[in-house]
Amino acid sequence: MKQSIVFLLFIINCSLSGQTLISGTVKAKNDGTLPGANVYIPGTYDGASTDAEGRFSFKTKKTGPAVLKVEYIGYESFSKEINLNGTEIRVVAELTETFNKLEAVTISAGTFEAGDKKQANTISSLDMITTAGAAGDVFGALQTLPGTTTNGESGRLFVKGGDSDESQTYIDGALVHTPYNSTAPNTATRGRFNPFMFKGTIFSTGGYSAEYGQALSSVLLLNTNDLPEQNQLDLSFLTIGPEIALTRLWNRGAVTATASYNNLGPYMKLVPQNYEWKHAPESASGAVSIRQKSGKSGMLKIYSSYDKGSFSLLQEDLDQNKNIDYNLHNSNFFVNTSYRNKLGQKWTSTTSASFTSDKDDVAFEETDFNKELSGFHLKEVISDEVSSKITLKGGAEWFNRTLKQTFRTPADTFAYQYTNNAFAAFTEGEFYASKKFVVRAGARLEYSDYLNRTSLTPRLTAAWKIDNNSQFSAAWGWFYQNPTDDYLIYTDQLDFERADHYTFSYQMSKNDRTLRTELYYKDYSHLSKLNDPAFYLAESYDNSGDGYARGVDVFWRDKKTIKYGDYWISYSFLDTKRNYRNYPETAIPGFASRHNLAVVYKHWFGKIRSYAGLNYKYSSPRVYNDPNSQEFNGERTIAYQTLDMSWSFLYRPNIILYGAVTNIPGFRQEFGKRYASVPDDSGIYRSTTLIPGSGRFFILACFITLTKKGTDNQLDKIQ
Amino acid sequence: MKTTLISLFFALTTIAAMSQKEAYYQAMGENLGGYAQCRSVEDFQALGNTFARIAETEKNEWLPAYYHAHCYIIMSFIEQADPKKKDAYLDVAEKSINRITEMAPGEADVFALQAMFYTARLVVNPMERGQQYGMLSGQAIGRAMGIDPTNPRARLIKLQNDMGTAQFYGKDVTEFCEQARTLVAGWDNFKPVSPLHPNWGKDQAEGIVKSCK
Incomplete structure (x- = not known):
């Protein structure tokens, strides 16, 4: 029994007195010394920072097997097993640069x-x-x-x-x-x-x-x-x-609603124009944008807008040698959504979809021209950071596009349309x-x-x-x-x-x-x-x-x-x-x-x-x-x-x-x-x-x- | 005999634990004293590294990580030439900031430091980051003041942010001088929880008062 007590005291004693000196240098692989690196023994406060030449030296009271760790910004941390027994230890640590995509080469062609x-x-x-x-x-x-x-x-x-x-x-x-x-x-x-x-x-x-x-x-x-x-x-x-x-x-989500009205009329009255506008370009639009986070990393985005615009312009008709009215009415409806989520550590799924409905009504003299475009796009992308x-x-992905055109003259109507699925x-x-x-x-x-x-x-x-x-x-x-x-x-x-x-x-x-x-x-x-x-x-x-x-x-x-x-x-x-x-x-x-x-x-x-x-x-x-x-x-x-x-x-x-x-x-x-x-x-x-x-x-x-x-x-x- | 041995064993472990705590107080105390000697980026990096070592060992203490982040934020302010370096220092600080906001969400000083961190990010590129980080810094300081409206460092950082904005917009800053004087006068009324708790900033507040004259 007594022996055990002595043994215990011995350990405590030991941890109080024996000191080991550790010194050395910290280098970057192929790139010189690293000043300011943190060199230490985890689990203790013992350590030092490297000087301008990348050198360090410190003492530790710890004994027995330990790990020497070196850390520096932008480099992988370095660890080495050492045995602390009072004899001086010299270490040369070579650190490898961390692979950081933000600093790495980027594809910049085009x-x-x-x-x-x-x-x-x-x-x-x-x-x-x-x-x-x-x-x-x-x-x-x-x-x-x-x-x-x-x-x-x-x-x-x-x-x-x-x-x-x-x-x-x-x-x-x-x-x-x-x-x-x-x-x-x-x-x-x-x-x-x-x-x-x-x-x-x-x-x-x-x-x-x-x-x-x-x-x-x-x-x-x-x-x-x-x-x-x-x-x-x-x-x-x-x-x-x-x-x-x-x-x-709101909680992890938000909505933005936008409304705007544009009318070039007052401006065009003030500033002389090269063309004669019967009705200056005028448009009104509204949009709603929704953001919602879900789970740990999911993000849903919805954007939807509607706008309507019109104008009427006097244009010279070179075939008839006179000025004619060119009227345009446009309406455009657009929805864009995307949902992005991480599946585990490495996988990311992005689903996106859009829908557009665009209508142009053009009228000049007695001719009417209507164009209707509707487009749809659905896409799923999975990426895996191996x-x-x-x-x-x-x-x-799937694209759908339908175009309808109607051409009306007092005598005839011509209608064409096509739909493509890609x-x-x-x-x-x-x-x-x-x-x-x-x-x-x-x-x-x-x-x-x-x-x-x-x-x-x-x-x-x-x-x-x-x-x-x-x-x-x-x-x-x-x-x-x-x-x-x-x-x-x-x-x-x-x-x-x-x-x-x-x-x-x-x-x-x-x-x-x-x-x-x-x-x-x-x-x-x-x-x-x-x-x-x-x-x-x-x-x-x-x-x-x-x-x-x-x-x-x-x-x-x-x-x-x-x-x-x-x-x-x-x-x-x-x-x-x-x-x-x-x-x-x-x-x-x-x-x-x-x-x-x-x-x-x-x-x-x-x-x-x-x-x-x-x-x-x-x-x-x-x-x-x-x-x-x-x-x-x-x-x-x-x-x-x-x-x-x-x-x-x-x-x-x-x-x-x-x-x-x-x-x-x-x-x-x-x-x-x-x-x-x-x-x-x-x-x-x-x-x-x-x-x-x-x-x-x-x-x-x-x-x-x-x-x-x-x-x-x-x-x-x-x- | 057996009981003696057991009690001795307990006594020893308690002593070991106490000496561990004492070592913590001692190491922290020494390092806090080290602030006064720090001038250059290298000085603060060396000091920050010692706090990092303590933080690594003392997983339940938020103060070492707090001072570690503080040193690296100061480094980004001292570094003049290279914006990449500024950001790299702040990347290091950010890890500790994230750690202490989770560990000690009830400390006004934690969020005051977070506000200072966001301001440091802003300073790297005010034109492009002004809006985003200005807002984040304001939110963090709001949180700090929400926890403790008397915290002098939270009030100092808010004052500095407000003065910066006012100067930018060419407004009169004398109203802030009054605030700065009040802040300095009452600074010592705020008693840190322990000698290891944040207690810096008075000289900066005094600097503002001086610049007012």
């Missing part, structure tokens, strides 16, 4: 990503809103990025030698069938969606993931905001009309070999019941990080899309159109400066053609068209050089020709400019709490066709130029005053000519020059945010 997750973003969500000239239009802001061609008379996206209908827009994974507002012919359109709705944007101008089909040129992926933070009421007063938005929160370096994805499945894997190299490979299978065609498309992208600041990226893939609605309504004897993309990009980012250059080649084949004036006959169409587009895009952004200033410069060189639609031969298409330049500058004036933006754009002359000439697409427009400015003033934390003017110097803008469809008595096709609705456009606005008090919001407790 892709512009905007969001707040990464530091190295080329553009942020805020940029989408504050770019002068865009005046809060998502598509307008995107047109300051390389790869796009500005078509002032359209306002839509034209990407890397592609026509505007080669671009698709997705919200939370579901297709938006009608992303643009209906406008009068030859006036610029705007997107239907408020950019404040989105927390992140991915604009891919080529080589995109196998998840996306039915787009030959580009996809725009918009991700909506998650739960709002508080109850609030937003009031906006713009020179074109007011808007009100109310947000209410490891931090491997992600597998797979999914299936089914698609895709699979894709993303593999990081290391922090420096990543490959994404995928395939997509698509079937169209209307065309009775199937396509299988491979997609491949890779990115290689050369050093901490720069990387190469390459993308290759086949892309298929159904021919335009205008043709499908008359024939189902067509095949998918196809484009093959080859993209190489180089990106360098350092100290808030980014340089991107991109080289690409696009090979178009199976483009649909109308070979005969008899557009209503199925036999007039075939897929014999083809073409190419190649070019260089350069993007430079610098947030550093000018204090409180931030600018970017985009330049695109484009060489493209194609033979499609009713082209008699291969020619440069009318939407393409050889040179496109955009310079965007933003400056924060702290003293007067103002954010100012200035933006210059240039597009070299485009071609158009003069039916009086022998040469097809032989005429050239003048170059397009604009200089826009915007000013935001934070009057109070919750009140912003905003003003913007486009085309300040009043550059002459022309978009070619419109011709009569038949020659006049002297055998000449009469023409009129296409010009914008007005030389300049200005807008003034006031945005007020009111947060409601007297609720369970935490903020109230301060007051």
Whole structure:
């Protein structure tokens, strides 16, 4: 017994006196020493931080077998078993960098990503809103990025030698069938969606993931905001009309209801217009957005909107040599839902669906033209994060699209319609070999019941990080899309159109400066053609068209050089020709400019709490066709130029005053000519020059945010 | 004999436990004294690391994790050049912040520190993060004041946030000077629960008062 007591005392004694010295260095694998690393023995307080040379040394009273642990930010922790017996221990610890996707190489070929997750973003969500000239239009802001061609008379996206209908827009994974507002012919359109709705944007101008089909040129992926933070009421007063938005929160959910009314009438009375409006554009819209969290990680998002708009414009009818009324009534109903949930640790399921019903009623003289589009999209994507370096994805989707057109003249009624169901499945894997190299490979299978065609498309992208600041990226893939609605309504004897993309990009980012250059080649084949004036006959169409587009895009952004200033410069060189639609031969298409330049500058004036933006754009002359000439697409427009400015003033934390003017110097803008469809008595096709609705456009606005008090919001407790 | 042995054994374990507690008090006390010598990022990192070691061992104490987060937040404020580093330090702080908000949801100081943490995130990129983190910081401070409206650090951080906003909007800050004076005058009325509990911030409040003159 006594022995046991002595033994016990001995242990206690021992733990009080014996000390072991532990020293050594901490290094990063292939990357020098690590100062400030935490070296310690778990279960004790004993340890030290490494000095500037990565050295450490400390004493411990613990004896026997123990573990030495080393921790450092951004590195895997290091453990080593040691035996503490009073003799000095020396340890050299080599730490491996943690694999962090946010810091690893990213697939950047063809892709512009905007969001707040990464530091190295080329553009942020805020940029989408504050770019002068865009005046809060998502598509307008995107047109300051390389790869796009500005078509002032359209306002839509034209990407890397592609026509505007080669671009698709997705919200939370579901297709938006009608992303643009209906406008009068030859006036610029705007997107239907408020950019404040989105927390992140991915604009891919080529080589995109196998998840996306039915787009030959580009996809725009918009991700909506998650739960709002508080109850609030937003009031906006713009020179074109007011808007009100109310947000209410409940337990893990929220609803935002928005109503707005726009009328360009008062503005158009004030500012001289190039066209005569009988009834200025007027529209009213309402939207409801619901967010609900469920379980641990589930998130349900529903967005639904309805808008109605109309106008009446006096347009010159070149065939009859008189002015006629052009009336348009549009209504658009849109629902977009998505549900995202984690299934266990590694699996994520995303279900998204959208429905659109869009109606255009156009009337001129005694002719009525009705167009009804209804579109549905359902998609399920499962992704499996196999490891931090491997992600597998797979999914299936169903698109349904019905288009009805009715053409009524006093004498006749012509009605056409078509319905297409497309089914698609895709699979894709993303593999990081290391922090420096990543490959994404995928395939997509698509079937169209209307065309009775199937396509299988491979997609491949890779990115290689050369050093901490720069990387190469390459993308290759086949892309298929159904021919335009205008043709499908008359024939189902067509095949998918196809484009093959080859993209190489180089990106360098350092100290808030980014340089991107991109080289690409696009090979178009199976483009649909109308070979005969008899557009209503199925036999007039075939897929014999083809073409190419190649070019260089350069993007430079610098947030550093000018204090409180931030600018970017985009330049695109484009060489493209194609033979499609009713082209008699291969020619440069009318939407393409050889040179496109955009310079965007933003400056924060702290003293007067103002954010100012200035933006210059240039597009070299485009071609158009003069039916009086022998040469097809032989005429050239003048170059397009604009200089826009915007000013935001934070009057109070919750009140912003905003003003913007486009085309300040009043550059002459022309978009070619419109011709009569038949020659006049002297055998000449009469023409009129296409010009914008007005030389300049200005807008003034006031945005007020009111947060409601007297609720369970935490903020109230301060007051 | 047997009983003697058992009682001796209990006595020893109690002593061991007490000496363990004592070691905790001693280590914490030494480290808290270390604050005064800290100037650079490296100093605070070394100090933060010692708190991390104690936090690792004392799984039921929220104070070591609190000071660990505090050190790393200060590091992000001191670091001038590299926004990536600022965020990396705050990523470390965030882990401890999350731990203490779960461990000690009834402590005003925990949420005052959380508010300071959100403000630090905001400072990294005010243009892009202003709205989101300003709101989060306000909510955290509201929670701290809800628990204990007399907590001087919660009041200090609220005052700093409010002054920052007022300065930004070009408003008069003299009304805050009065608040700062009241805060300093009454600072010592707030008695920390123990010598190890947060007791910092008076010099910062005095700094505000000084800048008012």
